[in-house]
Amino acid sequence: MEISSAALRELPSVDAVLNSVTAATLVERFGRAASTETIRSVLAETRVALKSGSSVVPTVEQVATLALARLADEDRSGLRPLFNLTGTVLHTNLGRAVLAEAAIEAAIEAMREPVALEFDLATGKRGERDDHVRELLCALTGAEDATVVNNNAAAVLLALNTLAGGREAIVSRGELIEIGGAFRMPDIMARAGATLVEVGTTNRTHAKDYTAALSEATGVILKVHTSNYRILGFTSEVGGAELARIAAEANVALMNDLGSGTLVDLSRYGLKKEPTVREAVAQGADVVTFSGDKLLGGPQAGFIVGKRALIEAINRNPMKRALRVDKIRLAAIEATLRLYRDPDRLAERMPTLRLLARPRSEIEDQARRLLPAVGRAVGRAFTVTICQCESQIGSGALPLDTIPSAGLAIASNAGGSALEHLAAALRGLSRPVIGRLDDGALILDLRCLTDEAAFLSVLNTLDRSAPAQSGNGQRSR
């Protein structure tokens, strides 16, 4: 008691700390208000510690340094760039596609200056924001008309509400998907005001199942790409072309939700083929929906392409206004789509395709180059080896297909929770490194590592003695 009250009297005042050398830096960087508040809370915590028996009285410089560290830590954005070494190229929790330079530049320009978002430069009259991408989308997909909204979930909601609000929507039981989060087809259907009519069974749906379900109340037949799972074995589904015939005969619309959807044949880049949007349109779908930030490699967006009369109806739906995209994204979308006009140079310009197409041999060479530096950085408590692994596309594209990749496997020599602590320390770096814990090792899949120099320099700051920091945890999809 005696010691603590003496120590309490020695504790510097807020003003004394504010007059220290370090506090000058603090105020310069974070302003007087935040600095004062942080110093005050550091002092308050010290006071509590002193009252409960501690006898260490910090100097003014020590208090200021603590406050500086705290503010610097708080100032780090949770959205700062990180290294995605999870092996999942389009990782939903890590922001999916990384944009092409052309898209980034277009977005920056649109942020900085006014743009003709809904303004026709030729006539000086009001224009439409879709005009900036309509022609490109039609040219790339063969559709008559196109519109763009916030994401594909919004595209599905809006299209369903327009085509089947107050009516019935027929879907195969094998295609009632859940994408993750709250996106479950039956729930979206209910919110869109459509009555779900399930047909067929989980593994087999036939043409006659669809025709038997058609009625006066049918608004749409919906086909959904089972993007994050596959039904194998004794299966049967009705293809897009046949469904288009059934829908046309019954005079109802056929909507095809492609999910990822791609504008190019991926086999060109050594990947398995996903259905392209052009194919879905050519098969006779009246409306096709797909994402902007999955295989397409652009910003978050949802595209709806198809028959003119239906797209016009979708655009007249008041919901469209609530789901539209802003000028920044629209500029990035336009620039991304433009790159597709030159397929020969697409992989060179589009990070998503470039990363997906990287051969294992090239990634293995990189692993060999990085092995010594990673070994030094993690220290003697761990063993680092080159490993072969399998990358995933992610975001529900080609769920069962993996791409041969390579990386570094870090194993703990001591066992216990050392590996979790290392993973946490890597997540706590100024540019976090996110790997994948797999079978007793921390795997760093190097497929998505483009900036080796930046990786090496942040690795050098890894403090092996520090207890694990609480960084941004990695959540599963």
Ligand SMILES: *Cc1c(COP(=O)(O)O)cnc(C)c1O
């Ligand atoms: C991913 C996906 C969606 C949702 O798209 P977002 O762009 O994530 O909103 C909808 N349907 C299917 C089939 C999907 O794969």
